[in-house]
Amino acid sequence: MTHRWGRRRDFLQAAGLAIPALAMTSWPAWAIGTGVQVGFGQLKHAGNWDPRPEALRRLLWEIRKRTSIEVRRDATFVDMESDDIFQQPFLVLTGKGPMPEWSEKARQNVARHLRFGGFLYVDTPSPDDPFTSSVKREVEIIRKSLKGNQEFDSPTFQRVDPQHVLFKSFFLLKRVVGRHTQDTGVVGLDLDKRMVLAMTQNDLLGALERDRLGNWVYTCEPGGERQREMAIRFGVNLIMYATCLDYKSDQVHIPFILKKRRR
Template structure:
């Protein structure tokens, strides 16, 4: 090869190396699960790190692609339809939602949306509990809160669960409001967010009582099941899953 030809090839090769490489395609935001945290007039974000950690756990434990952060959202603002999984938490009483906010949230649930309500203050009959029950009764007046049966598909949507988790164990059951047989609203009084919350240095922010770390793990497993149910509803009730589920229970 002549020296001139060699130098031309060398120049072309160097130029090719200098060209910017095509970037990896970013995962579209629409393909990621971002939990929408509903704002209200009280302490609406009592566990600021909880949903971030839950979304991280979801990504590690399942095939769900999650956003790095939850999305704060007002019930009456645009964009609610982009968030199939909503989360309403609080510490203490909060003022009523406006009628337009209730109407927007009701419409969201009627079109397939899901709402997890989580009491952070351990209240039962007062505080957040009283405000949440008032709002849920106004939100879906034809669908009263009912205990979720242990046999419900929620408890086998990913993990097989037979007890509750959370920072506290105020109630050994969950309550729900149904729309066309589907759990549209799920209510926990056990402060799930308090069990999920983890600080920047990796420390758990709150102790779980009375069950300790096993109770925290159950809270995460319940959170995973809730997310799977919010996205897939009752697919695990199909009879094809029954033999496998019975083998795991035995």
């Protein structure tokens, strides 16, 4: 039996994205690799699949500015029924309003993507938006399909502990905020002791949306620009978590964390 870590390593290395987290002992070492560009594969669905069309571009810009990771300029749009999904280790699903049921092919592709080492980030407008319930419906179907695979422990979809490594993969964070703060937690799907899906429900991408003139489209309530900054930081943490291997909660970026705590 091939362990999930081996599969994840194969997936990321095939895309040129794998970095051993514990080898990152200095700031310059956060580079993923010369000439390798990280990007997002944004999933298309039958609903309103792109309500924040500029947000991912902005997040990629922030990642480029704040880390030594080389990133693409734009997200790549991906049809869930296409094999192109397997060319994108980091998938993003967003929307607004109800999302029609996925096809069986789409569900199989997403489940296979997660099973073999991919990562999916889901951003919803709010806990009570119809898109959130649509996502939960599809994730539950996928979770049950993964549960039937005897190679892995039974997958769980539940709230993530605030001490999870996701909250300290680059920046030290206590919660997640977005355009608002209705729900400051993360709901995650764990598969074989690894989080393969993370969902936030506070319109994080809305906090990053700019117009063509470079102005922020939405205000962040109630925390203003500081809240927007925290949303950006969580976005950076996501990409660091998704593209690193073998994270151990107490050992992630130890020199950087100690430096931050001395301040």
